Amino acid sequence: MLRQVYPRCIWHMPRNEKKVYLTFDDGPHPAVTPFILEQLRRVRAKATFFCLGKNVAAHPDLYTQILREGHSTGNHTYNHKNGWKTPDREYLADIVAAAKVIDSNLFRPPYGRITPFQIRHLTDPVLNLHPIMWSILSGDFDPARSPEECVENVVKPLRNGSIIVFHDSEKAMPNVTAALPRVLDFLTERGYIMEKICI
Numbered sequence: 080m081l082r083q084v085y086p087r088c089i090w091h092m093p094r095n096e097k098k099v100y101l102t103f104d105d106g107p108h109p110a111v112t113p114f115i116l117e118q119l120r121r122v123r124a125k126a127t128f129f130c131l132g133k134n135v136a137a138h139p140d141l142y143t144q145i146l147r148e149g150h151s152t153g154n155h156t157y158n159h160k161n162g163w164k165t166p167d168r169e170y171l172a173d174i175v176a177a178a179k180v181i182d183s184n185l186f187r188p189p190y191g192r193i194t195p196f197q198i199r200h201l202t203d204p205v206l207n208l209h210p211i212m213w214s215i216l217s218g219d220f221d222p223a224r225s226p227e228e229c230v231e232n233v234v235k236p237l238r239n240g241s242i243i244v245f246h247d248s249e250k251a252m253p254n255v256t257a258a259l260p261r262v263l264d265f266l267t268e269r270g271y272i273m274e275k276i277c278i
Contacts, residue, residue: 085198108134151277
């Protein structure tokens with residue numbers, strides 16, 4: 080249903096190649112992001128990090144490292160704003176603030192919550208951002224889920240072109256550090272290329 084409401088958003092990448100697209104929201108985080116980067120290096124994978132402006136401002140060296148290691152980044156607002164609960168002017172201003180420290184034409188709304196009006200302004204020639212959603216949620220942010228469940232959430236619905244969401248955040252740390260290496264090994268063993276999103 081959400082995909083019909085948000086036709087301008089990208090929910091998956093092309094399905095014709097054996098590629099998947101790992102994404103990480105809410106970082107950079109001083110403990111979790113380095114762990115993720117190490118795991119990605121281990122299997123020679125690329126990914127996309129949807130960063131909060133406030134975290135980039137707090138950890139600019141980590142943001143630079145993400146780019147230096149060949150990954151892409153995206154705007155995830157400055158303060159993790161919920162588009163359904165934030166006045167349009169305030170929401171868009173938060174995205175503009177994040178754009179000052181995040182050089183990217185990709186955008187992911189926190190919680191996936193954004194209005195059609197906000198999308199129209201994001202995609203106009205002034206901001207010219209591409210809203211990136213997802214086809215698979217690992218659920219790593221939920222402390223009620225186990226790492227095993229997070230792995231299953233990824234591998235069961237997996238298809239070519241899937242956009243997969245993990246988090247490099249404090250809350251997700253127990254699950255992502257346990258589940259991500261297993262997911263990376265699964266994808267590698269089955270011959271998937273793990274690519275960053277570039278539009």
